[in-house]
Amino acid sequence: MKRLAYVSRATSVLAPGELQTIATAAQANNRRLDITGVLTYDDGVFFQELEGPEAAVDALADRIRVDPRHRDMVVISVENGDLARHHPAWAMRVINLGDEPDSGYLRPVIARLSQAIRTVGRYTQPAVFRLLESGIDPTTAPARRVQRAVLCCDVRAFSAFAQALAPDRLAAFITVFVDVCVGCVSARGGEVTKIIGDAVLAHFPRECSGEALAAALDILTTLARIRRQAAANAPERYLHVGVGLAAGEVFEGNVGSGFKLDYTILGDPVNHAARLEALTRTQATALLFEEAFAASLPPEWSTIAIGRHHLKGRDDQTTISTVDLPIVRELPSSRLAEELAWCLDVGPSASQSRPKA
Ligand SMILES: Cc1cc2nc3c(=O)[nH]c(=O)nc-3n(C[C@H](O)[C@H](O)[C@H](O)COP(=O)(O)O)c2cc1C
Structure with a gap:
């Protein structure tokens, strides 16, 4: 029965x-x-x-x-x-x-x-809610090793926004970013597993690396439209992000104790995606991925290698690549910081005249 x-x-x-x-x-x-x-x-x-x-x-x-x-x-x-x-x-x-x-x-x-x-x-993370929906207690779900394409997306110069904006306005600003990320990732079959302040961590089955890259480009395209449509002094006008993509084996399962449980993914691809995102800040590009991710892309994607880098946590150097599309070309960070400072009236450039476009 x-x-x-x-x-x-x-x-x-x-x-x-x-x-x-x-x-x-x-x-x-x-x-x-x-x-x-x-x-x-x-x-x-x-x-x-x-x-x-x-x-x-x-x-x-x-x-x-x-x-x-x-x-x-x-x-x-x-x-x-x-x-x-x-x-x-x-x-x-x-x-x-x-x-x-x-x-x-x-x-x-x-x-x-x-x-x-x-x-x-x-x-709740979709993976946990799916278990709940079907009547399975997520706390008993066994941990497993799975192949994933991991996407990490982070707002540029977030601390400047955090300093300058009133809490409600900051929450509305981050909500725009989160909604875009969640919408683009879900539409491509991925899953947002964490929202950590101004960063979103998402993953896709590894065989869907092409979808992960497409989701990253969707995020950049949607944010470019939001920037264009934002009012002249609205912070959304300066809502730029960096995206890092990596692929490989991750641990998926529960971590934590009786006080606080998290159903999460852990492993090198997660760390690498975060580090690649950080690297975008110095590479004048909004999107970077490492060798393993590039290797798992379907052949229709043409990628360009932009150099070899030593990612923290890896013994060897890895080739870092991006795609040659206008949407990934970015303002260099220094220029972005100047623009932001002018807009938000904080930082060293606040009293100077507006930087020329
Ligand atoms: C809220 C809800 C409860 C339902 N409960 C039952 C049910 O107890 N038994 C059942 O055979 N169909 C139930 N149905 C209908 C089934 O979804 C489905 O339409 C039906 O089983 C098909 O029957 P048929 O093959 O005889 O047309 C329910 C539908 C809804 C929306």
């Missing part, structure tokens, strides 16, 4: 009779599958408990998950074993909580549960 409970959100407000349509089909199917349970609906939120033979419950849950009438299905409880059914008499008891005074007390409980899950989801 298996019992599985989940919450989800209706794709749109249910039309009258729609809950009954779901109920009628569910009851006919469930009777055949020896499944019993309850389905509640209130104000756009479903709660359902399914109980029955394990394989039948799993197969039905998979089918329900992809039903377009709802989304954001998160499994909140899974039990296995010799269980007594909670709803032995119901192939599927369906309750519209708004119509049932006796169940009214459940309405705020389920609504808050659904809201809390969505809030947690927004603060």
Whole structure:
């Protein structure tokens, strides 16, 4: 016997009779599958408990998950074993909580549960939330070694912004950067695993290195558009970033103690991506990657080597490359600092006249 409970959100407000349509089909199917349970609906939120033979419950849950009438299905409880059914008499008891005074007390409980899950989801790495969604306890997920393409992206001259901007304005400024990174990385199938102040760490399966590079270029292109469209004295006008890309084997799993857990990736490619990002500051380019990353790119990408460097943490020198596209060519850092100082009215150039473009 298996019992599985989940919450989800209706794709749109249910039309009258729609809950009954779901109920009628569910009851006919469930009777055949020896499944019993309850389905509640209130104000756009479903709660359902399914109980029955394990394989039948799993197969039905998979089918329900992809039903377009709802989304954001998160499994909140899974039990296995010799269980007594909670709803032995119901192939599927369906309750519209708004119509049932006796169940009214459940309405705020389920609504808050659904809201809390969505809030947690927004603060949680996608890898962890995916496990939570499918009812797996992420704290028990085994660590593993995997091949990844790693992307590290960092805001140029962030300390100048941090000094000059009021906290709310600084948060709005960083939100622009984070939204661009998360949007571009997700659209290319990658995953943002960490946002550390003004830096974003993301990863892709190693065989998707081309997508990682495309995501980096998307970030640079989107930020260039934001800079062009920003008001003359808005900090976004000076929102430049550096991107480092590296590839190789990383550890993926839980680190930390009972007080604070992190599901993360660790290893040389992560360190190298961060160091390559730092190196962009002195190379007048917004994008750099190392040999292993270049080697895993599909042949359609043409790259240019810009020299050999000794990256901290590596014994040997590695060839550093970029792509020959206008979008990666950058203001040298000194010039950027001058521009910034003028704009933000901080730093040594603050009292001087505006540097010529
Ligand atoms: C919130 C929700 C709960 C559902 N519960 C069940 C269920 O308990 N049993 C079921 O067979 N289908 C359920 N469905 C419908 C399934 O997603 C799917 O449409 C149905 O199983 C297909 O049945 P059919 O092959 O007979 O058309 C549910 C759908 C939604 C949106």
